[in-house]
Amino acid sequence: MDKIQILRKISQTFFFIYFVFLTSFCLCFFGVIEKFILKGTVGQLIVKLIVIIALTLILGRVFCGWMCPLGFLSELSYKLRVKLFKTKKLPTVNEKIHKKLIYLKYVVLVASLILTYYLLTYAFCQVCPIGFLTNLYGTVISFIILIFVLIASFFIPMAFCRYLCPLGAFLSIFSIKPLFQLKTDNNCVKCKLCEFKCPMQIKITEKIDQKECIRCFECKSACRKGGLSFSHIFRKEN
Template structure:
């Protein structure tokens, strides 16, 4: 585990503990989405939202990979499967299905906004924990399932991330095509073909496993092509 991974683990843990304390140890996906997308008057929530959006403009979906309490949980469950089954390659969804399913979270975002505008209220402890259990199971099978395909917070931040200043960059002059980065990417991004900055959660797992130093994170850059 390199320094970036250690820092990320520390950041995720601290924000997860903070979330537990703020919510009184009641982790509700529905409540989290409502507070972030719809908003409330709690100063801490407003500040968190502003920070997440500003970070998305600057460096992409940093909130998803470093600060989100649910991202922390889903990260733990897929890492648990990797260790239990000693996986060398992360499980993937069929590419054709994956390429369509990543847009579903935008549908969820629209539905959340429409539900709010129409006055529909969704709440309840049972629903909250059933949803959490469901996505933990799905996240155990397919890494970061909720973050990839369902989370409306992620979809909102990905819109800003499209215009981020700092981007993940592939130097094709150094890349040897081993695709080790892709096998370790929890978001199933085809890194050696095209880095989808909107889907990338800046976990930097790809950079940590690249033995050729072909991946970097810097401002206003494009992939370096082989001549």
Template sequence: MGINLEYLFIWTYNGYFSDDMKKTLVFLLTFLIINTIGFNFIYSWDDCPFGEKDSSCVYPGDCGKYIDTNNNRICDRSEPSPLTNQKETPTVPIELNLPEIKGSTIKTMTLEEVAKAYSIDTQDLMESLRINVSPKTKVESLRPYGITNSMVKEKAEALFIESNKRRYGENAVINSTHQLESIESKNSLEKILKEDLLVTFGLMILGILYFFRFKRKEIRYFALGISLVYLGFIRGGCLCVVGSLQQLSLYLIGAIKGNYLYWLMLFFLPLGVTILFGRIFCGYACPIGAWQQFLNDIGTKLTKFRMPHKLDKILKYFKYLFALVIVGVVFYSRYPFFQKIDPFSYLFGFNFTLYGIISIAIVSGTSLLISRPFCRYICPYGAVLAIFSKFSIYKIKMKNGCKKCTLCDRVCETDAIANGNLDQAECIRCKKCIDSCKFGILK
């Protein structure tokens, strides 16, 4: 027959111990438990009522609560807990190899494939690039959004580093064969746009000064040259003011995310200058206009062809229609298709495909015969500026008493003057009409 230990303990406890002995037994058991756990959990550390640190006072202490459980002759209440002084166990570094993928390879990959190659989330990559497109979109298709292959690579690398640092902390050691960029890349979209904005603004200021103060035409050609070289060929003509119309449309429909302050400023700054002084941007800061201007200066030495006035007047309305088409297509397709057909994106980007070569040849050849054909008949941003230029505060004014000599008509770069009438919408403030007038009618 088995023995019930629980019954035996209760019978012994109740049968052999008096009440006083029971109390004594409970006290001893409690003391034994406390001693086993340790005084470190009963007494407080670092809570000296006098704020002393490493106090060497002796029992019972000034507060009467002296205690020294670690026998170092320092009151426990004036020193930190031993638990906080324990040295952390050294950890083993976790080495991670950064995926090495060439830019030419990334170009042919989709965003989903890039994210998988770098073990990151596709949505995180798109948010980092501040776009809202399909994960199946190829990287090479992002250039119209102002995103290059190198930008995608840098963002993917930054996310790879960030995710592993978050997972492994300081133990993560990233191995790479090239110098890593910070998360905010030096070639970030915002930095590039900021530079574009500053250069554009500077060229417009130079144009305003020329219009009001300077007389040497070399100053204007200097501004056009800077625009053509920097905003055109160095910057690749990708992030341009003309393209900002569709970028603004993409931003409004949510196809582009994030802080696009510089895109908005790149769109509205020339617009603000136009309201004040007219189309200064077109005449002094636009690389597209500069290319056509230099070609036409060569062409005028070869031929004196001029577009018939009636046909010119009809064709000028086409740019307004084209601007509406661009906005409509962008809203419908959520894709910046303008860069696909813009000949200057091929010219400045050195992208000499069959279409690129043909379109560049057509625009350049036409520019030899006609002054600024793209600006006058096609440019969507020029259409926007033309509307506001009609209401500009500072205008070229024509006094009464015009002699109808047509000198100003013949030198006007955009055929904005006809029969003594000046069309403020088409005037780009080149000031050639003022310089050519022998009677001081224009000012």
């Protein structure tokens, strides 16, 4: 395991403990917007939301790959499959279906906000799987969804993050063209080892979809030629 992966594991573990055991809430886009829709106030959470948006504009969806507790659990689930079956290539969804499903999370995003407005309730928070772990809005439904997320991720890496997470959809909007981007360079030989290890099923050797990349850097760890870099958009290609 290289240094960047060690740092990421430390970050994921720290934020998982912070969100689940040390706070009474899970930092979520809906925790701010839903409260604003219902009560017209956002409180101190708005500061943390602004920080996350700023990080996303600069680094991309680093929250998803380094901080999100549900993303952390989903990763443990799919890596358990890798360990059990000793797979060298992560399972994938049919490409045509995958390209359509990635937009489903935007539907969940919009639907959650509409339901919050018209039903006058914390629509997504009531079913959020992390809400069950934090005891904030824990319900039977959120527990069922948590189990579903873990099982789905066992078979399809980061399934919830790819296709259903409304926070991921929200952050994707701000990471279409972040200041720092993952790029291939002239060292890339198109061997696709990076794609075999990408849990988000991104066609890295063709075109890196920055808004779908969660900055897990599994691709960089897999690359044997040093053909991937994470650098600012002003850097000239080799």
